[in-house]
Amino acid sequence: MFDELNPEQEAAVRHGDGPLLVVAGAGSGKTMTLAARVASLIERGTRPERILLLTFSRRGAREMLSRAERLTEKGDAGRVWGGTFHAVGNRLLRLHGRVLGLTPDFTVLDQADGADVMNLLRDELGYSSRERRFPRKDTLAAIYSRTVNAGERLVDVLKGHYPWCLDEAEGIVDIFRAYTERKRRQHVLDYDDLLLFWKALATSPATRAQLATMFDHVLVDEYQDTNALQADILEGMRPSDGPRNLTVVGDDAQAIYGFRAATVKNILEFPERFPGTTVIKLERNYRSTPPILAASNAVIALSPQRHEKTLWSSRESELLPVLRACLDEAEQSDAVCRTVLGHREEGVPLKAQAVLFRAAHHSDHLEVELARRNIPFVKYGGLKFMEGAHVKDALAFLRILENPFDEVSWFRVLQLLEGMGPASARRLMDDLEVRRIDDAEAASPLARFLEEPLAVPKAAAQGIRDIRTALGDCLDADALPPAGQLARLRTFLEPLIARKYDAAASRTRDLEQLELLASESASRGQFLADLTLDPPSSTGDLAGPPHLDEDYLILSTIHSAKGLEWDVVHVIHAADGMIPSDMSTGDDDEIEEERRLLYVALTRARDALHVTYPQRYYRRPRGLEDSHSYSQRSRFLPDEVLLHFEVVGPQVVPVPDVPEPVTAAADVDAFLAGLWAD
DNA sequence: CACGCTTATATTTTT
DNA sequence: TATAAGCGTG
Numbered sequence: 001m002f003d004e005l006n007p008e009q010e011a012a013v014r015h016g017d018g019p020l021l022v023v024a025g026a027g028s029g030k031t032m033t034l035a036a037r038v039a040s041l042i043e044r045g046t047r048p049e050r051i052l053l054l055t056f057s058r059r060g061a062r063e064m065l066s067r068a069e070r071l072t073e074k075g076d077a078g079r080v081w082g083g084t085f086h087a088v089g090n091r092l093l094r095l096h097g098r099v100l101g102l103t104p105d106f107t108v109l110d111q112a113d114g115a116d117v118m119n120l121l122r123d124e125l126g127y128s129s130r131e132r133r134f135p136r137k138d139t140l141a142a143i144y145s146r147t148v149n150a151g152e153r154l155v156d157v158l159k160g161h162y163p164w165c166l167d168e169a170e171g172i173v174d175i176f177r178a179y180t181e182r183k184r185r186q187h188v189l190d191y192d193d194l195l196l197f198w199k200a201l202a203t204s205p206a207t208r209a210q211l212a213t214m215f216d217h218v219l220v221d222e223y224q225d226t227n228a229l230q231a232d233i234l235e236g237m238r239p240s241d242g243p244r245n246l247t248v249v250g251d252d253a254q255a256i257y258g259f260r261a262a263t264v265k266n267i268l269e270f271p272e273r274f275p276g277t278t279v280i281k282l283e284r285n286y287r288s289t290p291p292i293l294a295a296s297n298a299v300i301a302l303s304p305q306r307h308e309k310t311l312w313s314s315r316e317s318e319l320l321p322v323l324r325a326c327l328d329e330a331e332q333s334d335a336v337c338r339t340v341l342g343h344r345e346e347g348v349p350l351k352a353q354a355v356l357f358r359a360a361h362h363s364d365h366l367e368v369e370l371a372r373r374n375i376p377f378v379k380y381g382g383l384k385f386m387e388g389a390h391v392k393d394a395l396a397f398l399r400i401l402e403n404p405f406d407e408v409s410w411f412r413v414l415q416l417l418e419g420m421g422p423a424s425a426r427r428l429m430d431d432l433e434v435r436r437i438d439d440a441e442a443a444s445p446l447a448r449f450l451e452e453p454l455a456v457p458k459a460a461a462q463g464i465r466d467i468r469t470a471l472g473d474c475l476d477a478d479a480l481p482p483a484g485q486l487a488r489l490r491t492f493l494e495p496l497i498a499r500k501y502d503a504a505a506s507r508t509r510d511l512e513q514l515e516l517l518a519s520e521s522a523s524r525g526q527f528l529a530d531l532t533l534d535p536p537s538s539t540g541d542l543a544g545p546p547h548l549d550e551d552y553l554i555l556s557t558i559h560s561a562k563g564l565e566w567d568v569v570h571v572i573h574a575a576d577g578m579i580p581s582d583m584s585t586g587d588d589d590e591i592e593e594e595r596r597l598l599y600v601a602l603t604r605a606r607d608a609l610h611v612t613y614p615q616r617y618y619r620r621p622r623g624l625e626d627s628h629s630y631s632q633r634s635r636f637l638p639d640e641v642l643l644h645f646e647v648v649g650p651q652v653v654p655v656p657d658v659p660e661p662v663t664a665a666a667d668v669d670a671f672l673a674g675l676w677a678d
Numbered sequence: 679c680a681c682g683c684t685t686a687t688a689t690t691t692t693t
Numbered sequence: 694t695a696t697a698a699g700c701g702t703g
Contacts (some may be wrong), residue, residue: 057693088693111692128698136688136697191693259691359690361694381691421680457679528687533693559691597691 003454008035012280013040017243019274024249025311026603027287027565034221034249035064037069038080038544040364041217045075048079052215056222058083058534060563087231087533089194092201099207100200104523107403109190110532112387115141116408121178127171135165135172144176146199148192151263186405195229202236212239222563223250224267225257231266232412235273244274253300253307254600256559258593283309287565289317292609295644296602299636303595321609323642325649328616333369336570339610340375340553341566350376352567354554358581362573363555376550386535390497390507394514397489402525404446410434413467416496419459428456466492482527483519490515558601569605575613575631598636
């Protein structure tokens with residue numbers, strides 16, 4: 001097991017008891033080290049089910065555990081508790097939540113669902129029709145989440161990040177109170193609750209001992225992207241006696257989740273918070289060629305924040321990364337297509353190449369161009385699928401079946417019917433007592449909906465009957481698996497969706513995909529939880545296995561590319577306004593995070609790196625006029641950094657030609673004259 | 679009260 | 694560009 005490790009990696013793997021901080025630079029074999037440590041712990045006698053491995057994505061957990069699996073002789077690494085903080089919290093709370101008053105069948109709200117609840121309350125409490133404008137549902141949800149995750153006071157969060165909402169602080173508090181209260185009553189938890197309740201479980205006198213004795217070793221990947229709440233959980237998980245066997249791995253130069261209240265303080269202050277910490281630095285980079293590493297180092301070196309690491313590589317190559325200025329987006333897309341195909345000719349398959357960008361929509365133009373040239377691709381990042389109204393509609397039915405007190409889902413489902421608007425839906429929900437506090441004596445709203453006579457608008461009567469039979473058919477989860485339930489629901493959902501939304505064909509396809517996804521889950525509750533905790537993150541996830549044999553190019557947001565690597569990496573839109581994004585130039589911390597984002601993108605490359613930026617952006621194709629704006633190279637690539645690149649393309653934007661109107665008019669006149677001549 | 683139309687507005691990254 | 698709020702009509 002230790003043959004392939006360098007001395008620092010080996011020290012990290014062999015480390016015994018006590019807190020361990022591994023500061024692992026980009027490409028320093030971090031994943032391998034962590035996997036080997038898990039394997040080594042098992043070999044040394046720790047039972048796998050007493051190891052907790054927290055990763056940033058479910059993909060990360062899977063990869064690490066399968067590596068550990070190959071390294072262990074017994075091959076039982078699969079029994080390790082692995083997953084994201086949220087997924088593990090979900091699991092723990094279903095096992096031990098009763099003590100905190102949680103029933104094991106709670107449902108989980110994603111961030112959009114939470115926003116919908118906020119919207120309901122915003123309406124009910126009279127904040128939607130007022131003279132002054134009031135924060136929207138998504139803003140409310142964002143403020144709430146940031147406050148909870150950072151553990152800061154609401155006023156401070158408002159002052160720091162939402163100053164324009166300060167005037168409405170009172171109303172916001174009002175809504176937040178109602179929001180938390182309603183979630184409790186309805187047996188729903190949002191993402192933040194999964195962490196909050198886990199923390200409660202880990203710290204409250206009644207349960208902490210039980211939780212602390214569950215695990216002998218806790219390991220955390222990507223520690224730089226955890227927030228205050230997550231750090232508290234880790235601290236709380238320590239056993240009352242015995243060593244704190246906590247291993248965290250991270251790189252402060254790659255912290256890119258500040259917008260989610262992640263804080264680099266966690267990694268920087270780890271040794272103080274956990275006295276007796278052993279610190280190991282991994283500075284040897286196994287991934288990139290020296291020129292790529294030099295360029296990346298040059299970018300991060302300009303950060304005023306300290307990153308006490310210098311990466312070095314012993315690979316051999318003198319090929320400089322390329323920085324290409326393009327006239328406009330069209331030229332950029334063209335250049336990317338050409339270089340991609342060029343590398344493929346040299347034997348680098350498409351799968352070993354990736355195009356990275358700041359925001360999910362930055363690849364729109366390129367996607368059209370790739371499709372036109374028949375270059376297959378899979379795109380990671382963005383949450384498109386789960387955000388589709390039709391997908392939410394279908395899931396709302398399943399959620400009602402799972403949790404009849406799910407107000408948002410009732411509200412959504414009822415309004416699908418013709419003749420049912422918000423007012424009628426509310427009235428019917430009141431009749432069903434969806435908002436009543438659950439007591440075991442009374443019939444559930446769902447039972448009443450299915451059995452009792454209902455007062456509904458005449459136009460909706462038939463629709464209500466259809467919903468009743470459909471829901472009734474799906475009631476018996478034993479008789480009909482989740483996929484079957486979706487199939488049943490689809491029969492009457494499709495006409496409704498066709499009536500309500502456009503692009504019916506593609507929406508129907510999405511529902512089919514959903515059904516396919518459901519067929520992998522054992523139960524309805526499992527399916528819903530999986531979907532919210534691990535939403536499909538790429539079009540490839542949805543397309544399913546058939547695509548896996550083929551070769552395809554990877555498109556990804558930089559955030560989704562974290563922890564991954566490719567032979568050839570193309571970074572597009574390296575222009576100011578894109579990286580850094582115009583939305584995040586508010587304060588220095590935000591700008592530094594954008595710099596690290598570019599650093600993360602550059603360090604994904606093994607053999608070749610191409611950075612491009614357009615010098616001209618056409619405005620949205622709304623008007624017909626040729627309006628455009630000029631852009632500058634990203635501020636993170638100043639002249640001194642360019643020394644590390646081979647610079648190609650025009651550096652000066654050519655002054656647009658002023659057309660000669662006389663000639664053009666003369667041509668038209670001549671043409672017309674020609675038509676009339678006999 | 680539902681619904682279709684017009685108009686304003688904010689606009690990133692993701693568990 | 695997509696969504697939400699506002700307005701007039703049936």
